[in-house]
Amino acid sequence: MPIRNVVFFGSSGSGKSSTINMFLGGEIRAPISSGANGCTFESKAYDTTIKNTPYHLYDTAGLNEGSEGAVRSKDAMENLKNLIRSLSSESGGVNLLVFVFRSPGRLTDIVEENYRTFYEGFCDNNKVPIVMIVTGLEDEVPTMNHWWEKNREKFEEKKIRFADVACITATRGKATEDNQRHKNDEEYDLSVTLVKELLVKNCRDSGWKKSDKEWIRGSLKWIRKHFRRPVWSFT
Template sequence: MHFLPAFLRKDSKASLVNDLLKKIAHEDPLSDKDVFNVVIIGQTGVGASSLINTITGFSQVPVSTDVSPCTKSFTAYPFTLNGRSFRLIDSPGFGSFKCPTSAITKALRELDTQFGIDLVVNCLRGTRGDANAGYQNYTAIRSAVSDDVPIVAVITCLERYGETMDHWWSTNEADLKARRMVFADHACVTTLDASTTRDAMFKDRLFESEKAAKQLIMRNCWAEKRGVGRWARRGDMFLGN
């Protein structure tokens, strides 16, 4: 009989989320029970890691300057907003041969099963890209997490969009729905580093993006966090039940 969860056993198979699961498992359950788990995910190079830096206001998450992946495994960044505690969980990007979709999907399922995912932020590039990849990524996410986990969209790379950033959504939402990509909510943003330009409009958009992303999280993590019974389940696992 095993007395430890599978992801803590020495012989467990390596997973993209193993280190994060171990870290959460060793945290104090009482202090951790009100922390919302928010997964930030998207195609490689779409700006998911940069979005975390935009939300927190700190350049703490490594980002890449091209389509090469910079996130190798699921990594959590603690964040407090309006008195609530969050883990902003950065994910390896879809589309990398080093992190196949099957591995990312498995990791998402493990995280949701063990500790509960409260929100998935699916980042999509606002510029012209591979629409099929966007649908495939959305389908992979939806298949990996519980039906009651909301998936919201953040549209990135809108720093040079000709209209207001949210205009992108009103123009393209119907197309997303036609591709069977239905989101609970959305935000339209830019995540480029402010130090890359002195343009006043861009800086205004960056400020607007930070505000929009934070409001998106608060709107969709307003109720009691999901999976309150998981603490009992964790105890059962350690007791071998």
């Protein structure tokens, strides 16, 4: 059975690695560091199986909040090439994009640029379905999903749309006094079910891709054209 490639992205601190860990059932030993400035496209793939279907989950560094200066274009371009080569050669392209957003958080320019960089630039103007996972909602009332009901209109005003959304907590929280459970166990267990259902429901059977050269050239052309800030530096 072909492996399905799922690319997770989002700003620094959004909870990408913690969310991916929910699919793996254990600690990620080498999470992506998202502390670098600019857009790095640095990524790490993790293997998992859901309902007898194999997945590659890519933890990918995108634009960061408060980044200053620019990533060296040589490093960023090399990371982009490596990501594209991995996606196009190993198992046939991108099957799903997952945008991870942490609450509380504002819909900043960085958030919007992250979305458009991957959905429009990297995946050639909406060729791949995209979903959103919102983390940090363990204290949301009456339910975690209430956050999306309150905030959906803000995203739609900026034409940031998703095929589906899961509102979750990606942490079990502090242990209780007797160390028998954790504060967010109930919400966390529900969240594990929600994120797995989100993947199974929205991930396409076949991935989208182009030739390596065409894919790289198209992505860089889009980035040069659309970035308003000096996130990338080209010589």
